[in-house]
Amino acid sequence: MTDDIYHIEEVVKCHECGSRKLTTDNDKGEIVCNECGLVVEENVIDPGPEWRNYQAGEDNARASKDNRMSHDKDRGSTFNWRETAGRTRSQFYRMEKWQKRSRVNSSVDRNLAVAFVELKKIGSKMGIGKQLIESASEIYKRAVIKGLIRGRSIEAVVAASLYGALRMNGTPRPLPVMASFSRVGQKEIGRTWRLIRRELKLKTTVPKPEEYVQKFTNDLGLANSTMKVVYDLLVKAKEKDFDNGRSPIAIAAGAIYIASVICNQRRTQAEIAAVCGVTEVTIRNCYKQMVELLSINFNEL
DNA sequence: AAGACGAAAGTGGTTGA
DNA sequence: TCAACAACTTTCGTCTT
Numbered sequence: 001m002t003d004d005i006y007h008i009e010e011v012v013k014c015h016e017c018g019s020r021k022l023t024t025d026n027d028k029g030e031i032v033c034n035e036c037g038l039v040v041e042e043n044v045i046d047p048g049p050e051w052r053n054y055q056a057g058e059d060n061a062r063a064s065k066d067n068r069m070s071h072d073k074d075r076g077s078t079f080n081w082r083e084t085a086g087r088t089r090s091q092f093y094r095m096e097k098w099q100k101r102s103r104v105n106s107s108v109d110r111n112l113a114v115a116f117v118e119l120k121k122i123g124s125k126m127g128i129g130k131q132l133i134e135s136a137s138e139i140y141k142r143a144v145i146k147g148l149i150r151g152r153s154i155e156a157v158v159a160a161s162l163y164g165a166l167r168m169n170g171t172p173r174p175l176p177v178m179a180s181f182s183r184v185g186q187k188e189i190g191r192t193w194r195l196i197r198r199e200l201k202l203k204t205t206v207p208k209p210e211e212y213v214q215k216f217t218n219d220l221g222l223a224n225s226t227m228k229v230v231y232d233l234l235v236k237a238k239e240k241d242f243d244n245g246r247s248p249i250a251i252a253a254g255a256i257y258i259a260s261v262i263c264n265q266r267r268t269q270a271e272i273a274a275v276c277g278v279t280e281v282t283i284r285n286c287y288k289q290m291v292e293l294l295s296i297n298f299n300e301l
Numbered sequence: 302a303a304g305a306c307g308a309a310a311g312t313g314g315t316t317g318a
Numbered sequence: 319t320c321a322a323c324a325a326c327t328t329t330c331g332t333c334t335t
């Protein structure tokens with residue numbers, strides 16, 4: 001993957017001895033002079049807004065990438081030309097490069113800034129708390145550092161990060177619901193989330209039906225007592241292994257429909273479908289099977 | 302007219318050979 | 319890797335309230 005690396009154009013010879021025999025060390029992210037051994041370039045970066053994707057040897061690679069994120073913080077004082085006046089030409093030359101590099105870094109910052117604005121926008125539209133926005137931005141930042149933005153839109157990665165943060169918090173939202181708050185389609189959000197989860201090795205579990213209940217019943221304006229009935233139905237369904245292979249959202253939606261009828265707080269299948277992000281057909285199929293399984297005298301209600 | 306129902310055809314994910 | 323499969327969606331006509 002050596003040829004995958006992007007060189008800054010002006011780095012063609014060693015500042016110390018002038019040799020053009022240079023070797024790139026991918027793992028360390030350095031360019032080293034073959035003649036005198038000087039590290040000509042550290043933290044080799046893509047001059048464009050995006051950067052290359054590190055492959056194996058993650059640990060070393062990550063160290064240099066992390067440095068990149070804090071370039072201006074670490075090196076800020078190096079840019080003071082007054083302090084360095086009178087030094088050799090090659091040193092000015094080097095400093096000039098750091099400045100260029102800082103501009104590259106600021107494009108990373110701009111990416112993060114744009115992303116965080118987007119994240120806050122979606123978050124406030126969805127009524128998501130500060131803590132979760134923080135978690136989502138943490139995931140986003142790590143995705144950026146891993147180079148996962150490449151070939152994807154900021155919006156997609158933002159939506160996926162938020163989706164993931166919600167799931168990991170035990171308060172998942174259905175993909176269609178996420179998509180309705182984003183300009184990105186649910187397929188793209190789902191695909192991006194799977195990638196992020198895999199690449200960042202995030203530990204997630206398959207959402208359980210009960211994780212959706214609070215949010216759904218709230219949105220439908222159902223009473224706490226009705227919500228309690230939903231939970232009871234889910235417990236009974238689980239006892240009979242109703243959850244294998246079926247979408248947890250569909251199960252939650254079906255249970256909510258049954259409970260809304262039982263508790264005289266009837267909601268139409270269409271209303272529930274809209275809130276839960278599944279179709280009426282799915283709710284019908286699911287609640288019918290549940291009624292059958294739990295021997296509920298539904299028609300008498 | 303609104304809501305519920307179910308058939309039919311299509312999609313995307315999972316599983317097992 | 320590919321076919322088979324179950325769950326789910328979309329669409330639409332029909333029935334019930």
